[in-house]
Amino acid sequence: ETGVTQTPRHLVMGMTNKKSLKCEQHLGHNAMYWYKQSAKKPLELMFVYNFKEQTENNSVPSRFSPECPNSSHLFLHLHTLQPEDSALYLCASSQDQGRETQYFGPGTRLLVL
Amino acid sequence: AQSVTQLDSQVPVFEEAPVELRCNYSSSVSVYLFWYVQYPNQGLQLLLKYLSGSTLVKGINGFEAEFNKSQTSFHLRKPSVHISDTAEYFCAVSLGPGNTGKLIFGQGTTLQVKP
Numbered sequence: 680e681t682g683v684t685q686t687p688r689h690l691v692m693g694m695t696n697k698k699s700l701k702c703e704q705h706l707g708h709n710a711m712y713w714y715k716q717s718a719k720k721p722l723e724l725m726f727v728y729n730f731k732e733q734t735e736n737n738s739v740p741s742r743f744s745p746e747c748p749n750s751s752h753l754f755l756h757l758h759t760l761q762p763e764d765s766a767l768y769l770c771a772s773s774q775d776q777g778r779e780t781q782y783f784g785p786g787t788r789l790l791v792l
Numbered sequence: 793a794q795s796v797t798q799l800d801s802q803v804p805v806f807e808e809a810p811v812e813l814r815c816n817y818s819s820s821v822s823v824y825l826f827w828y829v830q831y832p833n834q835g836l837q838l839l840l841k842y843l844s845g846s847t848l849v850k851g852i853n854g855f856e857a858e859f860n861k862s863q864t865s866f867h868l869r870k871p872s873v874h875i876s877d878t879a880e881y882f883c884a885v886s887l888g889p890g891n892t893g894k895l896i897f898g899q900g901t902t903l904q905v906k907p
Contacts, residue, residue, distance in 0.1 A: 683835070719899070721796070721882075721896075721897040721898060721899045721900070722836075722895075722897040724894055727894070735894065769835055769836065771836075780838060781838075782838070783835035783836040785833070785834050785835040786834075786835050
């Protein structure tokens with residue numbers, strides 16, 4: 680499998696649930712990113728990891744908890760979310776942080792009830 | 793701070809007609825510029841990018857864009873569109889060399905190609 684994959688593609692969860700989103704890149708990249716895409720709003724960068732270290736947290740609420748066990752995998756752990764957190768969550772990777780081209784996965788469509 | 797403005801939220805066009813999707817940015821430093829396309833239920837795919845050099849950049853699927861520094865614009869063009877070009881198009885900027893990798897996106901333009 681090539682490129683950037685994300686699972687699950689769709690997720691429905693209640694506000695008290697705990698779930699995780701998974702991203703895997705098969706490109707040999709060292710930097711990985713989480714973005715949030717809400718309706719009628721520009722994509723928002725959430726987190727950046729470079730060589731497994733978190734280098735940017737864009738003021739994301741603590742109910743979102745990222746994890747990067749290695750350069751190929753990135754997780755987003757979700758707990759006690761709010762309905763306004765419903766969105767498309769996109770993962771991306773690039774060769775290194777600061778390299779110009781980011782490659783995106785298909786996203787996870789999240790609905791919080 | 794950097795920002796990106798896509799001037800049209802929706803652009804309807806007939807098949808085989810030319811199209812231009814407009815993008816303006818603001819930045820006090822040099823930037824890299826990108827156009828991404830998002831087809832329904834898919835992630836973002838890079839169409840083209842400007843890093844330096846020639847201001848006319850050619851991308852995939854017959855698209856091209858021109859960097860205009862004086863007007864701080866990076867408009868996307870295609871001389872003849874197809875039904876399959878119907879999608880959401882995003883303009884984005886990032887800072888130049890040594891940047892943090894942060895991409896700043898515009899709000900997107902929906903291109904609707906009609907038969």
